[in-house]
Amino acid sequence: xxxxxKEMDLLxxxxxxxxxxxxxxxxxILPFVLLVAVFSYYPLWGWIYAFFDYxxxxxxxxxxxxxxxxxxxMIDDPVKVKEVLGVIRNTFAMSGISLLFSWFPxxxxxxxxxxxxxxxxxxxxTVTTLPNFISWILVYSVAFSVLSSTGAxxxxxxxxxVLDKPKLFLQSSDHVYFTQWLWLTxxxxxxxxxxxxxxxxxxxxxxxxxxxxxxxxxxxxIRHITLPSILPTYFVLLMLNIANFLSNGMEQYxxxxxxxxxxxxxxxxxxxxxxAFGGTGLYSLSTAISILKSVVSVTLLAVxxxxxxxxxxxxxx
Amino acid sequence: xxxxxxxxxxxxxxxxxxxxxxxxxxxxxxxxAAKRKGPKYKTSLGDxxxxxxxxxxxxxxxxxxVYPVYYIFINTISSNDLSQRGKILFYPQxxxxxxxxxxxxxxxxxxxxxxSLLRTVIGTIFTVITAAFLGYMxxxxxxxxxxxxxxxxxATMYFNxxxxxxxxxxxxxxLINNFWVYILPMMVQPFYIVLCKTFxxxxxxxxxxxxxxxxxxxxxxxxxxxxPVIKPIxxxxxxxxxxxxxxxxxxxxxxxTDDKLHTLQYKLWNYINSASSLKAAISSVGSSASAQQxxxxxxxxxxxxxxxxxxxxxxxxxxxxxxxxxxxxxIMIGAVKG
Numbered sequence: 001x002x003x004x005x006k007e008m009d010l011l012x013x014x015x016x017x018x019x020x021x022x023x024x025x026x027x028x029i030l031p032f033v034l035l036v037a038v039f040s041y042y043p044l045w046g047w048i049y050a051f052f053d054y055x056x057x058x059x060x061x062x063x064x065x066x067x068x069x070x071x072x073x074m075i076d077d078p079v080k081v082k083e084v085l086g087v088i089r090n091t092f093a094m095s096g097i098s099l100l101f102s103w104f105p106x107x108x109x110x111x112x113x114x115x116x117x118x119x120x121x122x123x124x125x126t127v128t129t130l131p132n133f134i135s136w137i138l139v140y141s142v143a144f145s146v147l148s149s150t151g152a153x154x155x156x157x158x159x160x161x162v163l164d165k166p167k168l169f170l171q172s173s174d175h176v177y178f179t180q181w182l183w184l185t186x187x188x189x190x191x192x193x194x195x196x197x198x199x200x201x202x203x204x205x206x207x208x209x210x211x212x213x214x215x216x217x218x219x220x221x222i223r224h225i226t227l228p229s230i231l232p233t234y235f236v237l238l239m240l241n242i243a244n245f246l247s248n249g250m251e252q253y254x255x256x257x258x259x260x261x262x263x264x265x266x267x268x269x270x271x272x273x274x275x276a277f278g279g280t281g282l283y284s285l286s287t288a289i290s291i292l293k294s295v296v297s298v299t300l301l302a303v304x305x306x307x308x309x310x311x312x313x314x315x316x317x
Numbered sequence: 318x319x320x321x322x323x324x325x326x327x328x329x330x331x332x333x334x335x336x337x338x339x340x341x342x343x344x345x346x347x348x349x350a351a352k353r354k355g356p357k358y359k360t361s362l363g364d365x366x367x368x369x370x371x372x373x374x375x376x377x378x379x380x381x382x383v384y385p386v387y388y389i390f391i392n393t394i395s396s397n398d399l400s401q402r403g404k405i406l407f408y409p410q411x412x413x414x415x416x417x418x419x420x421x422x423x424x425x426x427x428x429x430x431x432x433s434l435l436r437t438v439i440g441t442i443f444t445v446i447t448a449a450f451l452g453y454m455x456x457x458x459x460x461x462x463x464x465x466x467x468x469x470x471x472a473t474m475y476f477n478x479x480x481x482x483x484x485x486x487x488x489x490x491x492l493i494n495n496f497w498v499y500i501l502p503m504m505v506q507p508f509y510i511v512l513c514k515t516f517x518x519x520x521x522x523x524x525x526x527x528x529x530x531x532x533x534x535x536x537x538x539x540x541x542x543x544x545p546v547i548k549p550i551x552x553x554x555x556x557x558x559x560x561x562x563x564x565x566x567x568x569x570x571x572x573x574t575d576d577k578l579h580t581l582q583y584k585l586w587n588y589i590n591s592a593s594s595l596k597a598a599i600s601s602v603g604s605s606a607s608a609q610q611x612x613x614x615x616x617x618x619x620x621x622x623x624x625x626x627x628x629x630x631x632x633x634x635x636x637x638x639x640x641x642x643x644x645x646x647x648i649m650i651g652a653v654k655g
Contacts, residue, residue, distance in 0.1 A: 032450075038490070039486070044482065108378075112375065124379045126638065133560050137585050137629075138585070141389075141589055154403070250567075276480050276481050290482075294478075
């Protein structure tokens with residue numbers, strides 16, 4: 001009897017000790033939790049600025065409360081409506097083209113894997129991945145240098161007789177969506193391919209071997225073995241892309257932005273930035289659009305996650 | 318259907334493979350075929366054609382990625398006069414290094430380099446230690462409300478308040494024009510924490526338990542047991558964090574107006590965007606070159622832009638080949654997690 005009680009006591013003592021230890025451990029992570037609270041959650045408070053007429057030096061006052069004015073402004077003011085619609089069109093076009101060509105890194109990986117000369121394969125993989133690690137400013141600087149009137153592209157095209165006078169590729173409103181996609185691909189494709197290369201490496205070699213012995217050609221192996229094995233990876237990435245449909249990021253477009261292409265290159269993220277910091281001082285409007293964008297993005301994420309769960313049996317969040 | 322194809326068609330290939338092989342006498346194809354590894358099996362004409370096209374297309378991809386950077390580099394070390402006229406395309410001419418010497422003298426550029434370096438080093442250390450520690454702490458069963466705090470942190474990956482609230486927050490915290498704006502907001506990175514947690518979970522629990530029996534506390538276990546074991550993943554995270562810090566631009570753009578805190582990336586952006594301020598900066602440097610050298614070696618807006626570009630890009634290129642395997646490892650672990 002007594003022995004059992006003693007054991008019980010020991011158990012509760014150790015449970016209490018554990019609890020105390022857990023609290024102390026919480027104190028260790030508290031500073032980090034606070035950092036997250038301050039830098040990620042506290043800014044959400046700033047959303048109330050969308051419901052005020054905010055003029056920066058003056059503090060926020062109840063008399064400046066305007067309710068949903070800025071949300072209505074987007075659909076009532078004809079000039080703004082046109083502007084916002086243009087921005088939405090650009091965002092949809094840029095993201096749409098990306099989705100349309102989202103198979104490119106996969107195909108890139110599949111055929112890269114077909115190269116049997118290992119040093120060449122390694123070399124290609126290394127140099128095509130590198131652009132992912134340089135900033136958009138550098139990408140723009142590279143574009144600026146190569147495409148300027150005395151740059152390499154103009155010089156080479158002229159000496160080949162394709163162009164008779166220099167063409168200013170960057171100062172142009174033609175094919176903005178497509179050229180921006182090209183730059184995005186230049187920067188990202190090699191990196192995006194790594195995931196697929198990994199998936200291909202995971203394919204059971206015996207499967208390929210068996211197919212070869214049966215006399216399958218390379219294209220047949222690709223079609224019937226390689227592609228089906230990496231499609232799940234493609235699907236996950238596609239879902240993530242759809243979830244990020246509205247978030248093109250602003251750096252790329254801010255870099256390439258100029259007077260010639262501004263009507264086509266201004267995507268949502270860039271527009272929000274320009275409203276706030278572009279000298280117009282429409283801080284509240286900028287915040288209102290941010291809010292709408294966040295709401296739509298989170299919804300998209302939830303939906304795509306659900307779709308992924310339905311189809312694959314697991315989500316990606 | 319599909320299975321049928323796979324079995325029947327190839328038989329045909331093998332049948333007419335032999336005669337075609339003789340027809341195809343191009344040396345390149347032979348070489349490619351010879352290089353193929355693995356057990357011997359016959360390759361059809363179609364397969365060889367694919368090989369050749371693959372090599373051509375990938376050579377083109379590699380060229381497109383390498384050439385622009387190479388082009389800029391040879392222009393920075395060639396005669397500025399020839400470079401201005403677009404004569405430097407494939408190899409450097411009249412090599413000189415004056416551009417690099419002069420760029421170093423541009424007001425504030427060396428300082429910007431220091432700021433970039435400082436934020437990269439300090440930022441990386443802080444981010445990595447945070448990721449390692451939190452990744453470990455979130456595997457501790459004893460931690461009070463473990464799941465809640467983990468979700469609290471990971472959820473931040475999926476939302477963003479927007480630019481104005483971000484600016485106002487930083488303003489309220491007194492971080493505008495403050496060096497720590499480069500470090501503190503980047504410290505807790507949920508994705509890295511998830512990576513570390515996954516890695517720590519793969520470490521045998523017995524290791525920790527044994528240490529606990531020997532009387533080691535939570536922090537002691539982290540430092541003496543966990544930290545050495547998870548070094549590979551920390552290296553990966555360090556590389557990612559360092560590249561992000563080196564490339565970071567938006568925080569400078571939005572939150573820093575003080576010239577003393579501008580980073581190299583921001584300077585370059587300035588140089589590209591406003592030719593006038595760049596010209597002023599160049600004239601303040603003056604030309605140390607003698608009269609006959611002047612045209613070929615004195616700095617121009619283009620030469621300065623290109624030279625700064627090379628300076629900003631070099632650390633990445635130098636570091637990249639050594640760390641490539643870490644990059645790959647990082648994306649793989651991320652993929653496993655989804």
